[in-house]
Amino acid sequence: MQGDLLTIITPEMEELAPGIFLFRKYVDEALFYNVVKAAVAQIPFRHMVTPGGKRINVAGISMGDCGWYSDRRGYRYELKDPITGKSWPPIPGDISQIITVAAAKAGFPNFIPDSCFINKYEPGVRLTAHIDQDEVDFDQPIVSVSLGASAIFQVFGEKRGGKAFNIPLHSGDLLIFGGPARRVYHGVKKLEEQNHPLTGNLRINLTFRKAL
Ligand code: MD3
Ligand code: FE
Numbered sequence: 425m426q427g428d429l430l431t432i433i434t435p436e437m438e439e440l441a442p443g444i445f446l447f448r449k450y451v452d453e454a455l456f457y458n459v460v461k462a463a464v465a466q467i468p469f470r471h472m473v474t475p476g477g478k479r480i481n482v483a484g485i486s487m488g489d490c491g492w493y494s495d496r497r498g499y500r501y502e503l504k505d506p507i508t509g510k511s512w513p514p515i516p517g518d519i520s521q522i523i524t525v526a527a528a529k530a531g532f533p534n535f536i537p538d539s540c541f542i543n544k545y546e547p548g549v550r551l552t553a554h555i556d557q558d559e560v561d562f563d564q565p566i567v568s569v570s571l572g573a574s575a576i577f578q579v580f581g582e583k584r585g586g587k588a589f590n591i592p593l594h595s596g597d598l599l600i601f602g603g604p605a606r607r608v609y610h611g612v613k614k615l616e617e618q619n620h621p622l623t624g625n626l627r628i629n630l631t632f633r634k635a636l
Contacts, residue, residue: 434448436450436529437529437530439530440589440591441579441589441605442603442604442605443565443601443602443603443604443605443606444579444591444599444600444601444605445529445530445599445600445602446591446597446598446599446600447526447529447597447598447599447600448594448596448597449594449596449597450526450596450597450598451522451569451596451598452596453571453595453596453622454622455518455519456519456569456571456630457571457572457622457623457628459487459516459519460542460571460628460630462513463485463487463513463542464485464542466513467485467505467508467510467512467513468485469483469484469485469542469544470483470484470485470507471483472484472493472494472495473494473495473496474494474499475494475495475496475497475498475499477496480494481549481550482543482544482545482549482551482612483543483544483546484541484542484543484544485512485541485542486505486512486539486540486541486542487512487513487514487515487539487540487542488512488514488515488537488538488539488540489503489512489538489539489636490502490503490512490538490539490635490636491505491512491539491541492539492541492558492635493506499558500558501539501558501559501635501636512539515537515540515632519540520536520537520632523535523537523567523569523632524536524537526567526598526600527565527567527600527602530565530600530602531602532564532565532600532602535564535565535567535634536634537567537632537633537634538633538634538635538636539632539633539634539635539636540630540631540632540633541630541631541633542628542629542630543628543629543630543631544626544627544628545573545575545612545615545626545627545628545629546615546625546626547615547616547617547618547625548614548615549614549615550611550612550613550614550615551611551612552611553578553580553584553609553610553611554609554610554611555607555608555609555610556606556631556633557607558635559633559634559635559636560635560636561634562606562607563603563606564602564633564634565600565601565602565603565606566600566601566602566606566631566632566633567598567599567600567631567632567633568598568599568600568601568629568630568631568632569596569597569598569599569629569630569632570593570594570595570596570597570598570599570627570628570629571595571596571622571623571627571628571629571630572595572620572622572623572624572626572627572628573595573615573616573618573620573623573625573626573627574592574593574594574595574618574620574627575592575593575612575613575615575627576590576591576592576593576612576613577590577591577592577593577599577610577611577612577613578590578591578610578611578612578613579591579605579608579609579610580608580609580610580611581608581609582607582608582609583609584609588611590613593629595620595622595623612629615627
């Protein structure tokens with residue numbers, strides 16, 4: 425009974441700061457993780473390199489009409505995987521629909537992602553502060569889904585330094601960044617060793633974007 429009351433009074437979405445919307449335990453984790461496993465069966469996770477030649481410790485692959493890519497030639501979206509020459513696996517329609525519905529709830533109607541970047545964090549891996557600026561239209565939000573091990577997501581501001589606003593992200597959480605929050609510096613703290621029933625010690629994050 426207590427649980428039912430809590431479900432009734434807990435809002436499904438919270439606006440943490442202007443343009444930052446958090447939906448706790450929003451997605452079906454097994455559904456999303458099965459999609460990740462199917463994509464990984466097509467293209468294994470890989471470590472790209474920065475234009476400066478540094479290995480990116482977070483492994484990543486893409487689904488959709490285009491995929492985020494980085495190598496000596498720069499950061500960009502690619503229509504085909506430059507390594508295999510193949511198209512990226514499509515974003516399944518039911519997944520895309522779930523993302524569109526969540527974005528609409530946060531005030532972004534008709535958000536249709538054309539790219540989903542899948543990040544894999546192993547224990548000890550962190551994501552240094554950065555701004556996502558390879559997309560064409562900054563009026564489009566970015567929708568992220570976290571699976572498996574928990575991590576602390578950090579929001580800085582217009583500048584890289586200073587005190588961070590910390591958001592712990594757990595499996596099934598969905599986070600939307602749009603409007604004024606779209607251009608902020610953000611990162612992920614070093615992943616602690618954990619044992620999650622879905623993924624073991626891994627954290628998987630999916631970012632859905634309208635990139636082109
Ligand atoms: C705020 N991923 O892939 S997701 C990334 O948890 C990335 O793997 C993090 O940052 C992760 O680029 C954070 C939430 C997120 C994604 C994109 C953003 C927040 C954002 C773009 C602009 C501002
Ligand atoms: Fe980012």
